[in-house]
Amino acid sequence: MTGDSSNMPDIWTAFTGVIRRDVLLAWKRPGDVLNPLFFFAMVSTLFPLAIGPSPEQLQFSGPGVVWVAALLATLLSLNSLFLSDHEDGSLDQLILSPQPLPLLALGKSIAHWLTTGLPLVFVSPVIAVTFQMPSKTISIMMLTLAFGTVSLSLLGSIGAALTVGLHRGTALLSLLILPLAMPILIFGARTVSLSAADDAVTAGIYFLAAYCMLALTLAPFATAAALRISNE
Amino acid sequence: MWTWFHKLASPPHFYSLSATMIPWFAIPGIGLVAYGTYAGLFLAPADYQQGDAFRIIYVHVPAAYLSMMTYMVMAISAGIGLIWRIKLSHAVSAGAAPLGAWFTFLALITGSIWGRPMWGTWWEWGDPRLTSQLLMLFIYFGYMALRAAIDDPAKADKASGILAMVGAVNIPIIHFSVEWWSSLHQGATLVREGGPAMPVEMLYPLLANILGFTFIFGALLLGRVRTEVLFRERRKRWVRNLVFPEGGDA
Amino acid sequence: MNDAMAMGDYGAYVWSSFGLTLIVLAICVVQGVLRHKSVLRDVKTRIRAMESDQ
Numbered sequence: 001m002t003g004d005s006s007n008m009p010d011i012w013t014a015f016t017g018v019i020r021r022d023v024l025l026a027w028k029r030p031g032d033v034l035n036p037l038f039f040f041a042m043v044s045t046l047f048p049l050a051i052g053p054s055p056e057q058l059q060f061s062g063p064g065v066v067w068v069a070a071l072l073a074t075l076l077s078l079n080s081l082f083l084s085d086h087e088d089g090s091l092d093q094l095i096l097s098p099q100p101l102p103l104l105a106l107g108k109s110i111a112h113w114l115t116t117g118l119p120l121v122f123v124s125p126v127i128a129v130t131f132q133m134p135s136k137t138i139s140i141m142m143l144t145l146a147f148g149t150v151s152l153s154l155l156g157s158i159g160a161a162l163t164v165g166l167h168r169g170t171a172l173l174s175l176l177i178l179p180l181a182m183p184i185l186i187f188g189a190r191t192v193s194l195s196a197a198d199d200a201v202t203a204g205i206y207f208l209a210a211y212c213m214l215a216l217t218l219a220p221f222a223t224a225a226a227l228r229i230s231n232e
Numbered sequence: 233m234w235t236w237f238h239k240l241a242s243p244p245h246f247y248s249l250s251a252t253m254i255p256w257f258a259i260p261g262i263g264l265v266a267y268g269t270y271a272g273l274f275l276a277p278a279d280y281q282q283g284d285a286f287r288i289i290y291v292h293v294p295a296a297y298l299s300m301m302t303y304m305v306m307a308i309s310a311g312i313g314l315i316w317r318i319k320l321s322h323a324v325s326a327g328a329a330p331l332g333a334w335f336t337f338l339a340l341i342t343g344s345i346w347g348r349p350m351w352g353t354w355w356e357w358g359d360p361r362l363t364s365q366l367l368m369l370f371i372y373f374g375y376m377a378l379r380a381a382i383d384d385p386a387k388a389d390k391a392s393g394i395l396a397m398v399g400a401v402n403i404p405i406i407h408f409s410v411e412w413w414s415s416l417h418q419g420a421t422l423v424r425e426g427g428p429a430m431p432v433e434m435l436y437p438l439l440a441n442i443l444g445f446t447f448i449f450g451a452l453l454l455g456r457v458r459t460e461v462l463f464r465e466r467r468k469r470w471v472r473n474l475v476f477p478e479g480g481d482a
Numbered sequence: 483m484n485d486a487m488a489m490g491d492y493g494a495y496v497w498s499s500f501g502l503t504l505i506v507l508a509i510c511v512v513q514g515v516l517r518h519k520s521v522l523r524d525v526k527t528r529i530r531a532m533e534s535d536q
Contacts, residue, residue: 158394158398162378162391162394162395163378163381166381166382167381168381172374172377172378172381175370175373175374175377176374176377176378176395178370179367179368179370179371179374179399179402180398180399180401180402182363182367183367183405186363214401222394222397222398225314225394226391226394229387229390229391229394230387230391232384232387
């Protein structure tokens with residue numbers, strides 16, 4: 001066995017290594033995790049403030065508001081996904097490493113979800129309660145948000161990779177990702193509304209899960225290709 | 233055969249060839265649309281359910297069909313450009329985008345105008361086909377915005393190429409949305425089992441317009457790609473010789 | 483003739499649709515031609531500037 005190949009980390013270690021690094025970085029900078037959450041909470045608050053606090057209106061608009069707020073909070077957090085790596089050169093290392101780049105891109109996306117989407121799912125019940133959402137609906141909401149935020153992290157990585165380092169990247173990134181995110185929003189919010197009306201939710205959940213699987217299998221390749229292009 | 237293909241992909245050849253090809257697309261296109269529009273407006277009998285309002289179909293359906301076809305052209309030529317690194321292919325993609333955006337806009341507006349008397353509303357947010365067509369417009373805008381934001385032309389080509397391919401997921405969604413979900417929008421009329429659900433006096437002008445608009449699109453696209461090629465190659469010798477022929481003075 | 487224009491009460495809808503289509507197509511043509519001319523003009527200016535320096 002030559003010295004070189006025995007030092008090279010195997011694929012699994014590389015994958016978990018990418019995730020671990022990003023999660024640790026987020027741990028050291030709690031603001032990165034907390035800011036999107038505060039944003040999520042505040043945007044949700046904007047709607048009752050603007051539209052009026054009547055309980056019927058709150059119940060009616062709750063699912064949509066929570067979902068839009070979650071979408072916006074996620075979009076806001078995506079711009080920095082590759083930005084610091086781009087600036088300090090770690091992105092070059094990532095691209096040049098012998099492990100398959102799509103796998104590493106998947107790792108970045110998962111780390112992003114762990115630090116953005118997952119906390120959001122756990123914070124969402126607090127917001128939902130203020131919108132008079134019944135508890136059965138809240139659990140459906142959390143399930144839709146779980147699938148949805150995973151999809152958003154994956155799709156958002158593509159957008160982030162395409163716009164890394166570009167002037168006014170955030171606005172452009174949102175413009176690119178929103179059309180892909182709209183089906184998620186539609187099905188996510190509508191499914192929660194259906195649950196509140198005691199209607200069948202299985203179709204919506206299946207759609208969200210399917211979209212999530214599609215994103216999981218295809219997005220990393222697009223992200224990897226976009227990273228190579230943006231980093232030239 | 234491959235020599236012809238290679239020649240086509242060479243910018244100076246394409247530039248001169250496209251000039252001769254444009255009339256071959258424009259003239260049949262205009263002719264077909266002239267017939268289709270006239271026959272559709274004045275010769276076809278009024279629909280028994282929708283009356284004369286149904287005639288909007290003669291512009292709405294071609295626009296909608298072209299909005300999707302243009303996207304496929306844009307995405308496929310982007311893919312060809314990315315995989316086989318053919319610069320002309322990227323130029324085709326760039327030229328197709330604004331045309332596709334216009335067609336999508338036209339489809340949405342004519343559809344909205346048609347919907348007002350038929351469905352009683354200018355817009356229906358719950359309808360999957362309307363929503364996905366709107367999404368398509370946004371995807372076109374995103375594509376053009378991304379191109380504009382990246383300075384390096386080769387990088388812009390590749391990045392927007394990836395975006396075009398990712399957005400292609402929307403096409404089957406638009407097309408099949410009327411089958412998968414309940415929608416105000418009617419289902420397939422032309423390509424379905426048992427043949428088209430339309431009498432020939434109504435059908436022929438529609439087919440003529442669809443085909444005619446496609447030819448016109450071809451002419452428009454050739455023109456745009458031609459300009460794009462000229463711009464991209466502006467520093468090359470063949471452009472210099474073209475603009476100021478040999479021996480000529482500046 | 484008036485029957486044709488009226489299109490059975492739907493005249494405004496039908497004619498505005500066709501009119502818009504015509505306008506959009508015209509815009510596409512004009513935009514394309516103008517851009518081509520503009521690129522041609524810029525190329526000529528550039529070449530003249532470069533060659534007059536020599």
